[in-house]
Amino acid sequence: MFKSISCLSLVTAALMAGASQSAFALEANAFGDRLVETSRLMGLSFSYGSATLEGDTVTLSDFTFNFAGEEPHEVPGDVVFEGVVETPEGGYTAERATIADVEYTDEEEGVTLNFVDIVAEGIVLPAEVSLDNVIEIGLELYDRISAGPLLVTDADGSELFAVDLMEATVEDPAADGGVTSSYQVTGIRADLSAIEEAEAQEVIAAFGVEEFTASMSGSGTWWPETGELTIEDVDFVIDNLGSISLDLALDGYTEEVYRETMKLNLKMAEMAEAGEEISEEEMEAMSEGMIELMGGTRLVSGSLRYDDNSLFMKVLDFVGAEQGVDGETFKAGIQFMVPMMLAEVENEAFKSMVTSAVNTFIADPQIFTLSVAPAEPVAFTEFEELDVEADPFVLVDRLNVQISAND
Template structure:
C-alpha cells in the first residue's frame, strides 16, 4: 500500500509537472519537463523521448522525491495534440500514463489503477521562479485518475476509488486563481476486517460496506495576498460528514516564490542523490512554516453534519451499559453542565451547554468557528504555551471561538 500510494502520487505529480514544456523536439520537451518538475519538489530522469506528428512519447521515467525511494514509472507517458505557442511555450490536449496492474501472490492481493491523465496542458516558455505562479496555475485544466481497485486472491474487491480529480478554473475578474479536487466512489469491504473488536463495532453499527467521498476548493488572489479554502469535506454515506473552511491574508506572491525555492532545493538534492533523513525533512518543513509566520488567519470553521452516526454511537455505548440509545441520550444531556462545572467563563459555558444539548436532542449539525475581531498572524501564537496552559481562555478570547448547533 505504501508503494501504491507513492506510485499514485507520482502519477498525479507527473501528469501535473508534465505541463512543463511541449517542444516538438522530443528531447527539448523532456528536458524542459525535468526543469519544471523541480518547482514542484520532484526530480526525475528519463531514458528516451520520441516525437511522431503532434505526439510526444517519453519512456523510462525514474522519479525521485526527497526522503523517498526512487520510483520507476511503468510504461510510457504520451502527450497528444502538441502545439508550439507564439510565446515560445507549448500546449497539449492530453497526457496519459500506462495503466498499472499488479498482483502480489505471496500476500494474496491485486491492484488495478487506470485512466491516469492530464488535459488542457499549457507549458510556458520560461520555467523559472519568475514565472512560478503562471506555471503553477496554468499547467493544466484537469488531472484525473481512476478507478483504483484492490482485490483479494479470489477477486473480491476490498477497496476502491472510482475517480480522483483536480481541476483548475479560469482566473476570476478580480484576479482570483481557483482550483478544486474531488475523490468520489470511495468503497471498502468492512466485512474483510478480521479483528474481532472491529467486527463487533461494524456489526453494532450495521455496517458491512463503506461508501464515502472527499472534495474541496480554494481561491488565491496573488495581488492582495488573500486566500480561502472552501468546504473541504469528507462524507461517509449514511453516517455523517466533516467540512472545513477558512480564510487567510498575507499569502503574497513573494511568499509563494519563497516556498517554491524550498521545493526547488529539495528537488535538486534528490536529483544529486543526496540522502535526506527525517531530521533534515523536519528542518525543511519548519523552514516553510517559518516563512508563513506572518500569514494571518481571518476566520475559519469546522462543521459536523450527522446522518445517523451519532445515534449509532449512543446505541453502541448504551448497550455496553445495559440501556438503549434514547435512555443514554437523556442522561447525556444532564452530564454536559456537570462536565463544564469548573469552567469559570460563564458566557462560554452557557454557549457550549446550549449548543451541545441542542445537538444531542436533535442531532443535525455542530460547528466550531473562529471569528477574531482582526486577522491574527500565526506568529502571534508563538511563545504562548505557558500563557495558554495557565488560562486556556486566552485563545478562546483571542480567536473569538463560537460554538453552535443545528444552524
C-alpha cells in the same frame, strides 16, 4: 494559452515533416527536458530514457520518478503527450497526457491493484523556467488531472477497496485576479466484512456498515496580488453516517510566500536527483522554514461543521452497550453531565453557549458547528505568543469562538 503558432512555425513544421527521424527526436527531447525542468519547481524529480515525436504526439519512454533516499520508481509503459505545440515564445502546450493503466499484484498478500484512465489536460510549459516566473508556472501547469477507477481485489477477484474518480482542476484567473482550484474524490468504498479481527467485526456489526462508502471534495481561491486565500466546502462524507465540512479565510499568503515554498520544492527535487536521503535534522529545518514562511499568514475566519446522519446515535448505542445501558439512557446521562463538566468554567457566556449547543445537539443530532470570527485577523505567530496554559480562554476570546447546534 497560446493556442496558435506563427507562420514561421508552420513553415518550420512543414520542413520538419520531411526531415530525418533524429530531428524529430531532438524536438521531442527539448519538450521532455522542459517538462523535467518545470516539474522540479513543483518538488517532482523524474527522468526519461528516450523521447519520440509522431505528428503532434510526444512519447516519453522509461519514465522514472526519483524520491530522496529511495530507489527510483519506473512508470509502467510510456507517457504520451497529445496535441503538443511549441509557442512563439519558446514554451510548449499539450492538450493531454496519459500513462498506461497500472496493474500490480502482491503475491504474498494475495491482492491486486488496478488503476486506470490517468490523464492530465491543458498542460502549459513555460519558455523559461525560473523562480522569477514560478507563480505563472504553478498556476498554468495544467487545467485538469483525473484518474480512476482504482480497484483493489483479493485472490478470488472480490473487491476490497475502490475509488471511482479522483480529479483536480485549476481555473483560469478571474477578472479580480483570483485563481480557483478544486478537487473531488468520488465513489470511495471498502468491503469491511473482509476484516478478520473479532474486535473490528464487533464494531462493524454495531454500526451496520459492512460496506464503507464515502466521498471527498473541496475548493479554494487565491488572490496572488492581495495575499487573500479562501478554502471552501472541504467536505468528507461517509454515506448514511455523517459528514464534516471545513471553511477558512486567510490573508498574508503572498506571492513571496509562494515563491519561497517553491524554493523548498526545488531543494527536495535536487536531493532526490542526487540520491540523498533526507535526515531528521534537514526535515526539521524544512518544517521550521515553512512555519517561518507562514508566520505572516493570518486567520480571518473559519468554521468546522458536522452533519449527522445516524452516526451519533450509533456511537451512543455502542458505548452504552459496553456500560450495560441502551443508547437513549446513555444520551440522558450525557445531557445531565454537561453542566457538571463545565461547572468550573468562569466564562459564563461561553459556558452557557456550549451547554445550550451540546444539549440541543444531543437531544436532536443534526448539525454541530464550531466557528471563529476574530475582530482582527490573527497571525499564525500570535498563537505561539498566547499563554493558553495560564488562561485557557484567551484563545476563545481572541478568536471569538462560536459554538452552535442545528442552525
